Amino acid sequence: MTSPQLTLGPVLFNWSAEKWRDFYFRIADEAPVDEVYIGEVVCSKREPFFEPVIADVIERLQGAGKNVVLSTLALIMSEREMNRVRELAQDSELLIEANDISAVSLMAGREHVVGPYVNVYNEGTLDFLISRGAMRVCLPYELPAESISEIANAARGRTGLEVQVFGRLPLAISARCYHARSYDLSKDSCQFVCSEDTDGMAVDTLDGTPFLMVNGTQTLSRSCRMLAGELDDLCQMGISHFRLSPLDTDMVAVARSFRAGLDGVESADEVEDRLAELLPGLSFSNGFFHGVEGSVYRNRGE
């Protein structure tokens, strides 16, 4: 059995090209991750910004021995967006992560990763996707342990499985841009206001409870998924890849902690304590894994 692979999911936020490039350069140089996903998943309007630096980033990551996977858009509506995905599917020398059925379909017969935005809730769907060339499936974050385990049983020896273990949960995607809407703008004339919030725009309830994060057309959880305590269970189920979803923080430190957790060098408590220290004010959640509200954090043994 190969050792558990640590992956870094795509940056979901609208960072400047410099920030985006420097982030990945540092990941390449310092982060103990095996694979790095890059590419715009949320809003096609952002793509041109990091286009000029993407080749450098890929080169740097590959030079550091990281596998690079190109993630596609989650919601594809316009002809322009569709054509962009067609181009990627046709021309990319990199492995593609398909985040919409259109990309799955375009990649049929060639190895690809099925991303977490594609609904793979059961072994029936898994079987079908494997027959089309899925070499790995990143499972939807909403699945409870029981379902992950069932799907892992069906996947064993046939395809890799990935689970997000850290980062905000991408709860919803829309045609409407809530960042623009909150500035009384429409998506077409958005002035890229989402770039103001490098970790998303905080949304609170009217009685002041932290609730969500708006990232353009995407709505994320305010809480940060934390499955450090569930790594052993996930490994035993047969999960092969463990995804960290970037926040605007020291992701090298996050990666080091999870690497230490996966290698058994640090206990789950040590990993969590270290990350709680790194990320003051951030609440952790693991509820979906335990079959309850996704916002909840359940202590081990509870």
Added chain:
Amino acid sequence: MSKKLELVCPAGNPAALRAAIEAGADCVYLGFRDETNARNFPGLNFSRSELRDSVRLAHENNVKVLLAINTYPKAGHQGPWHQAVDDAANIGVDAVILADIGLCDYATRTHPDLRRHLSVQASASNVETIRFYVDAFDVKRVVLPRVLTLPEIKKLNEQIDVETEVFAFGGLCVMAEGRCSLSSYITGVSPNKEGVCSPPSHVRYEEQDGRLLSKLGDFTINAFPDNEPAGYPTLCKGRFRADGVTSYLFEEPTSLNVLDKLPELTAAGVSALKIEGRQRGRAYVSQVVGAFRRAVDAAAEGLPVAADELMALSEGGRETAGAYNKEWR
């Protein structure tokens, strides 16, 4: 010459089904009384024998019956979903409305002659996705997600060889359907898995400092001062605070209504109109279906449509054309 738009109407129970038939529905859609459909609310939906009787009644009246089996089967427990497809074929519904790829595959292999529609819950928003479901599972109709503009729908229809159905009236998902876990994030039960969004079982109202809070799970979805009527806390129609500003961040409490867009929808190549509202009672179904029947018939004759007659039935007395207008985004 384009065909007249087909009117696909909600039936949450046998009484609503009769009301829809009497008011002029071309099709009714409904679900079994369990987690296999996306409106799994207490007191709604059909037993097997109720479905049998309903299909008989509908067919006597020349109305089609579409069965929604549009949640995502549970891993290791796909049995109830497979059984639902088997029973649908057995009872003789006119089509099943499916979302899950595995279930589409099962239905295609097991009941090739059972007509398949792709549910809105599959969020098929582009040409390649639609072609995938047509090629792999021979779906005959795709219910489009409520994310596309009218020009996008028109363009889509020019490139695909399958019927499309669009939402015409009622509740409005503002997120891409089948790809939203907002409600399960705070309730633990999910639209995709359990077939419920913002379920009544998790709703409560609390007094606080002279205002009424509406809550879903442990989270406040809205707050109403004394003089404001309290609405139901549907998560994405709530009031929240972002960047110091309180607003209906995602969407106001409002209803989708396309009564005044029927000629454009026909021109966009749409085959059928879906009225949302399986959770609604007989009177509502009767009124909305009746209004759409008259409007579709009038539009087909090139006559003007009385577009304002459903305002009273709209959520919060507000209406929107939703994503069909580009400015909505």
